[in-house]
Amino acid sequence: MGQQIVVHCPRGGDHPMKKPIKIILIVLAVIVGLFAALLIWLSATQLNVKTETAVVTRGDNSTAAFAPGDEVSILSWNIGYAGLGEESDFFMDGGGGSVAESPEVVREDILGSAEALRALSPDFVLFQEVDIDGTRSHHIDEYELLRTQFPSDWSVFCQNYDSAFLAWPLYAPHGANRAGLATFSRLPVSDPVRKSLPISDSFSKFLDLDRCYSIVRVPAGDAELVLFNVHLSAYGADASIMAAQREKLYE
Numbered sequence: 454m455g456q457q458i459v460v461h462c463p464r465g466g467d468h469p470m471k472k473p474i475k476i477i478l479i480v481l482a483v484i485v486g487l488f489a490a491l492l493i494w495l496s497a498t499q500l501n502v503k504t505e506t507a508v509v510t511r512g513d514n515s516t517a518a519f520a521p522g523d524e525v526s527i528l529s530w531n532i533g534y535a536g537l538g539e540e541s542d543f544f545m546d547g548g549g550g551s552v553a554e555s556p557e558v559v560r561e562d563i564l565g566s567a568e569a570l571r572a573l574s575p576d577f578v579l580f581q582e583v584d585i586d587g588t589r590s591h592h593i594d595e596y597e598l599l600r601t602q603f604p605s606d607w608s609v610f611c612q613n614y615d616s617a618f619l620a621w622p623l624y625a626p627h628g629a630n631r632a633g634l635a636t637f638s639r640l641p642v643s644d645p646v647r648k649s650l651p652i653s654d655s656f657s658k659f660l661d662l663d664r665c666y667s668i669v670r671v672p673a674g675d676a677e678l679v680l681f682n683v684h685l686s687a688y689g690a691d692a693s694i695m696a697a698q699r700e701k702l703y704e
Contacts, residue, residue: 507645507667510600512607518640520674527680528575534584534632535562535595551625556591563595567602577671578603580635581684583610588628596635606637611647613684614663634682636669643677645669650685651697664698 519525536553538561553559570578580599584590596610612633619627636645650664664686671678685698 506611507647507669508610509642509645510608510610512638512641513605518672521676523673525576525678526574527577527579528570528573529579529581529682530566530570531581531684532563532566532583532595534582534587534590534630535559535566535593536589538562538565551622551627552589553591556593559590559593559595560598563593563598564602567599571602576639577680578606578637579680579682580637581682582613582632583635584630584632585610585612587630587632589630596633599635599637603637606639607642608638609636609642609645609667609669610634611645611665611667611682613665616663634665634667634684636667636680636682638669638671638680640671642669642671648701650701651694652686666702 534553536559538558540554540558541550553562583599584593584595585597586592586594596608600608610633612631614633615631616627616629618629636642646668648666648668650666652663664684666681666683669680669682671680681702683702686695
C-alpha cells in the first residue's frame with residue numbers, strides 16, 4: 454500500500470525563510486548606505502592643498518654664507534611620521550599597523566632622529582612625512598619638536614596634505630592628518646615655494662595623500678644653491694600618476 458504524505462504550509466504571512474533574507478538585505482543596505490555617506494563626507498571635507506605658500510622660520514645663523522666651490526652636506530630623511538621605528542608593524546611593509554604605538558614613541562623617534570642627524574653635522578636636512586597634527590602620530594606637532602632640536606637653523610615648512618579622514622587601511626585607518634615637508638638650513642634661505650604634484654582623481658584619492666615638493670634657494674655669492682625637497686607617491690600607486698609626478702619634476 455502507498456503512503457500518503459501531508460505537507461502543512463502556514464497560511465498567510467511570509468515563508469519562514471524570507472525573514473532571515475530580509476534581515477541580511479537590510480544589513481547590506483545599511484552597510485552600503487554608510488559607505489556612500491562616508492564617501493560623500495570625505496569628498497566634502499578632503500582639502501586638496503593647492504597653495505604655494507611656504508612657512509619660513511628665521512634662524513640665528515642670519516649672517517652665515519658660503520661661496521661657489523665650497524663643499525656642503527645635504528641629508529634627506531623620511532621621518533615616517535615618527536611611527537615607523539624598529540617597534541613598528543607598518544601595514545605597507547607586510548604588518549598590520551598604521552598608527553604610532555604611543556605619544557612617547559613619537560617623541561622618542563623624533564628626538565633620536567635629531568640626535569643621529571646632529572652627529573653628522575649636515576648643512577641642510579630635508580625631512581618628509583612630518584606631521585603637525587595627525588591621528589597616526591597622536592597629534593604631536595613634529596615640526597615644532599624638530600625645530601627645538603635645530604634651534605639655530607632656518608627652516609621651511611610646506612604642507613603636503615590636509616586629510617579629514619584617510620580611510621586606509623580599512624581595518625586600521627590613518628584617520629585625520631596634516632603633514633608636510635620640512636627643510637632645515639644652517640644658512641639663510643630665500644624665495645621658498647611649494648608646488649603641488651599630480652594626484653589621482655579617482656576613488657584611489659581617498660586611499661592616498663596629496664603630494665608636493667618644495668624649492669628653497671640659498672644665496673652663494675653671485676650664484677645660488679637650489680634645494681628640492683620631494684615626496685612622491687609610492688607603494689604601488691597608480692603608475693600613470695607616478696609618471697606624471699616625475700614629468701612635472703623634470704620640467
